[in-house]
Amino acid sequence: MDVQELIDRAEITDALTRYTLAVDDGDWDALDTVFAADATIDYSESGGTVGELAEVKKWLAEMLPAFSQKRLHTIGQVGITFADEGADASGFASAEVVAYFDNPMVISDGSGGERVVEVGGRYRHSFVRTPEGWRSRHLHEEVFWTRGF
Template sequence: MDVRALLDRAEITDTVVRMGWCLDRRDWAGLRALFTDRVRTDYTALWGGEPQEGPVDQLLSTSAQGSWRRTMDGLEATQHLITNVLVDVEGDEARTTANVVGVHRLANPHGSPLWTVGGTYDIRLVRLSTGWRIRAITQDLAWVEGNQQVLFRAAMRHAA
């Protein structure tokens, strides 16, 4: 493996891991910088429905239904552990697969304050002049534990 390939792998892995880090710290500007202007998200394994594609600013908005920010800002805390990142690079495009465990916390009157999801991410990236950026995320579900009301109540709490 040449030095360029190693540098690509390191930057791609850093981008993927940084996504969880920024999300947990509500660093919306830092998170925005990791994505292309349009992003495709597929959480159908968890929620059903259809994959979504649109401007990343919609995904990170405070008002859009189903946006990350609207939900995450309503939680007391989260921790997304993204590990075992495998990277495949072909030219200016890359695909990673990684394990993910997301813990979501919000005290509520409907049971446990925790909702935890385990599974994998399939993340597609593209090399831009500014570096590697995420253009698509698909979550595959392995297990869920706890109170799903945590996420629903968080989205309602932020909207109020």
């Protein structure tokens, strides 16, 4: 593994962290630093929407406030497979990324209290190198389990 590959891996991992922070904090515009402008996002396995970045940001802003601001995503193992195709002097041009996630959220229990609901699975991203850095062109949220719904 050369130095450029280590840098690329660090930049992609940083983008994954920016994603979880943006969703947890409700900072939808921060998603612009994670996704390419023409990205598609698929939350269908968790009952969510599928669409382009702008429409998904709007959907998140409308739907996630049902869960309190007590959201605390975590990302676990991250697997990155770079594609040699399209590579140039700056390094790899694209990468397939799989990241394990756990996403607990707090919601009202309907009687004045709160309860935790949780989703676990894998985020599957297709990243591309852009002039602004590594950006996801596609995210598919692959749900393995849910709890508390």
